[in-house]
Amino acid sequence: MDFELISQRIADLVAPVPGIVRSDPFVPDAATPPHFYVGEISIDYDQTYGGLMEVQVVCRLLTSRADDRAGQAALKRYMTRAGEYSIKAALEGDPGTPQTLDGACHDLHVRRLQGHRLYRVGEDMYFGAEWLVRVIGADEEE
Amino acid sequence: MAELLKNVKLYSGGCDLTGAGNKIDVTAEVEEKDVTTWGDYDPATDRVWKAVQAGTASAKLTGGGFWEAGDPSKVDDALWGQLGGVGAWSAVPRGAAVGDLAWLTQALQGQYQLLGGVGDVAPWQASWSSRWPLVRGVLAHPPGTARTGTGAGNAVEHVAVPAGSHLYATLHVLSVAGEEAAITVAIESDATGDFGGSESTRIEFDEATAIGGQAARAAGPITDTFYRVTWTISGTDPSFLFVVALGVA
Numbered sequence: 001m002d003f004e005l006i007s008q009r010i011a012d013l014v015a016p017v018p019g020i021v022r023s024d025p026f027v028p029d030a031a032t033p034p035h036f037y038v039g040e041i042s043i044d045y046d047q048t049y050g051g052l053m054e055v056q057v058v059c060r061l062l063t064s065r066a067d068d069r070a071g072q073a074a075l076k077r078y079m080t081r082a083g084e085y086s087i088k089a090a091l092e093g094d095p096g097t098p099q100t101l102d103g104a105c106h107d108l109h110v111r112r113l114q115g116h117r118l119y120r121v122g123e124d125m126y127f128g129a130e131w132l133v134r135v136i137g138a139d140e141e142e
Numbered sequence: 143m144a145e146l147l148k149n150v151k152l153y154s155g156g157c158d159l160t161g162a163g164n165k166i167d168v169t170a171e172v173e174e175k176d177v178t179t180w181g182d183y184d185p186a187t188d189r190v191w192k193a194v195q196a197g198t199a200s201a202k203l204t205g206g207g208f209w210e211a212g213d214p215s216k217v218d219d220a221l222w223g224q225l226g227g228v229g230a231w232s233a234v235p236r237g238a239a240v241g242d243l244a245w246l247t248q249a250l251q252g253q254y255q256l257l258g259g260v261g262d263v264a265p266w267q268a269s270w271s272s273r274w275p276l277v278r279g280v281l282a283h284p285p286g287t288a289r290t291g292t293g294a295g296n297a298v299e300h301v302a303v304p305a306g307s308h309l310y311a312t313l314h315v316l317s318v319a320g321e322e323a324a325i326t327v328a329i330e331s332d333a334t335g336d337f338g339g340s341e342s343t344r345i346e347f348d349e350a351t352a353i354g355g356q357a358a359r360a361a362g363p364i365t366d367t368f369y370r371v372t373w374t375i376s377g378t379d380p381s382f383l384f385v386v387a388l389g390v391a
């Protein structure tokens with residue numbers, strides 16, 4: 001599995017969601033809210049003898065704190081399970097069809113949202129939440 | 143020295159379950175038959191010691207992992223098709239090189255369990271009951287080497303076959319390519335390992351033109367201690383991936 005490619009494809013899937021200004025496959029040094037980015041990765045190797053990997057990718061969305069109520073309302077709009085603003089729906093795609101990120105993985109599942117709190121980027125604070133994205137896949141030759 | 147299970151390869155019929163498998167259990171049992179008689183009384187301790195004798199032997203094999211479907215080489219297609227049938231079964235617990243330890247048998251697949259809860263990586267589980275002895279042998283042909291023309295493999299040293307015992311072998315044809323491609327696999331034995339003309343064919347599997355497995359055996363005595371796999375391939379642009387395991391029981 002190419003983890004840089006997976007990060008890029010995850011970011012590409014969220015970029016068209018209405019209202020998202022930036023969608024990055026890396027943790028940014030500066031935020032332009034609403035700003036989605038792909039953060040930390042943790043991997044459970046060898047889930048099968050053939051080398052299947054179970055990867056957890058933490059993705060975050062940051063919204064502006066310029067107006068406390070509006071920023072949090074904007075963030076909550078993206079938390080829905082389905083609909084045009086849903087980050088989960090944008091990532092998972094068509095239900096029943098494995099989301100392979102154009103062949104970069106076997107399937108993915110957005111199973112949890114957590115970390116709904118203030119985040120600091122540089123000197124600035126933003127409202128944000130984390131989506132835990134579970135990706136399974138193996139190296140191509142297996 | 144203890145070992146971590148990291149690279150166990152499992153084959154059932156024509157399916158390589160390695161990439162879809164993460165658990166293999168092999169249990170071999172022998173029934174204990176009570177043969178206690180008055181003669182087992184020990185006057186020194188005033189006790190009767192139970193005497194037992196081996197009865198019927200059997201092996202139970204279970205495997206599990208993550209489910210895939212879509213073509214005959216995938217676990218769902220293969221294990222559903224094999225359910226209720228008797229087929230070749232081989233496990234290679236360490237590497238996948240000629241001479242590595244292998245367990246093989248012919249077994250009835252009596253159980254297939256699939257699917258799970260929301261968000262699970264779709265699991266599968268299956269179990270097999272042996273119909274032949276569970277044989278501890280060696281891998282005789284590796285899985286990853288494609289064969290495109292008639293040839294012979296490397297010699298592997300194993301044990302001779304005493305009278306009353308058998309040479310057992312399993313063949314798993316994992317991949318077939320080409321037009322009207324066919325392969326006939328055989329096992330030869332030789333006394334010295336150079337296979338320089340004095341070898342004998344001990345087992346010849348049926349011709350295979352599709353993914354599938356076979357189990358075969360030859361009765362002893364065989365005094366040779368070197369074995370090798372040979373294959374005869376025909377067709378247009380043929381290419382085969384297959385695994386052979388052999389052993390003596």
